[in-house]
Amino acid sequence: xxxxxxxxxxxxxxxxxxxxxxxxxxxxxxxxxxxxxxxxxxxxxxxxxxxxxxxxxxxxxxxxxxxxxxxxxxxxxxxxxxxxxxxxxxxxxxxxxxxxxxxxxxxxxxxxxxxxxxxxxxxxxxxxxxxxxxxxxxxxxxxxxxxxxxxxxxxxxxxxxxxxxx
Numbered sequence: 423x424x425x426x427x428x429x430x431x432x433x434x435x436x437x438x439x440x441x442x443x444x445x446x447x448x449x450x451x452x453x454x455x456x457x458x459x460x461x462x463x464x465x466x467x468x469x470x471x472x473x474x475x476x477x478x479x480x481x482x483x484x485x486x487x488x489x490x491x492x493x494x495x496x497x498x499x500x501x502x503x504x505x506x507x508x509x510x511x512x513x514x515x516x517x518x519x520x521x522x523x524x525x526x527x528x529x530x531x532x533x534x535x536x537x538x539x540x541x542x543x544x545x546x547x548x549x550x551x552x553x554x555x556x557x558x559x560x561x562x563x564x565x566x567x568x569x570x571x572x573x574x575x576x577x578x579x580x581x582x583x584x585x586x587x588x
Contacts, residue, residue, distance in 0.1 A: 423587070423588045424543065424585040424586065424587060424588065425585065425586055425587075425588045426583060426584065426585055427584050427585075427586050428584065429465075429472050429544070429581050429584050431584075432542065432584065432586070434498070434542065436463075436464075436465045439498045439542070440460065440461055440462065440463045441461055443498060443499070443501070443504075444459050444460065444461050444498075444504070444507045444511070445459070445460050445461075445463070445496055445497055445498045445499075445507075446458065446459060446460065446495075446496070446497050446499075446507065446510055446536075446537065446540075447460045447476045447478070447484060447488070447494055447495070447496055448484075448487075448494060448495045448497065448535045448536055448537070449484065449487035449488040449490075449491040449493070449494040449495070449535070450487040450490075450491060450535055451491070451530065451533045451535070452530045452533065452535075454487070455487055455528070455535040456483050456484045456486075456487045456515035456520070457484065457510055457515070457520055457521075457526075457535070457537075458478070458482055458483075458484040458510055458511060458515075459507045459508070459510045459511025459512075460476055460477070460478075460496070462476070462477045462574075463475060463476045463477065463496065465544075465581075468578065469549075471549075471580045471581075472580070472581040473549075473578055473579065473580055473581065474496055474544055474546050474578075474579045474581060475576055475577065475578055475579070476488075476494070476496060476576075476577050476579070477554075477574040477575070477576055477577075478574060478575050478577065479572050479573075479574055479575075480572055480573075480574075480575060481572060482514075483514050483515045483516050484515065485575065488548065488577055489551075491548065492547060492548055493532075493533075493534045493545060493546060493547055493548065493579075493582075494534070494546050494548060494577065494579060495534055495535065495536040495543055495544065495545050495546065496543075496544045496546065496579075497536045497537060497540040497542065497543045497544070498540060498541055498542040498543075499537075499539055499540055499541060500539075500541055503524075503526075503539055505524075506524035506525065506526055506539075509523060509524050510524065521537070526538075526539055527539060531545065531583075531585075536585075540585075540587065541586065541587045542584070542585070542586055542587070543583075543584070543585040543586075544581055544583075544584055545581070545582050545583035545584070545585070546579025546580060546581055546582065547579060547580045547582050548577060548578070548579055549578050549579065549580050550577075550578040551575055551576065551577055551578070552575070552576040552578075553573055553574070553575050553576065554568075554573040554574050554576065555573060556568070556571070556573070
């Protein structure tokens, strides 16, 4: 059972959640959705709003779902789901039903998908999209992260709801 809380009441370290534990970014609706593992992201304040940013390469299947949706979720899981998260990050939703393959249970909250196994869900309203470009990097070594010039899109989401597993 999930309980709604304020983002200010989240006790876990967001850097640890993203970098070490990983999360899932999910978008779409009951008819069609996709999810992918994220380990890059940020949480903070921008434009006077509590915000999340997530970074998605253009070739990722999830990109079309985030582009086509007004909302997306960023969700985090207990340690025993690390293998499921690894699958969601290494396989494409074009080829696999990730929920079926991992045993994750989709939940559609006001048509915003996330998974029942999550311990923390951040529901975000998409408010902006940007893209990294090679000329933007002051530290030019970052260009080495993009040998195929497949620079990440940056999605900015206003936090509209935070759910924690009771």
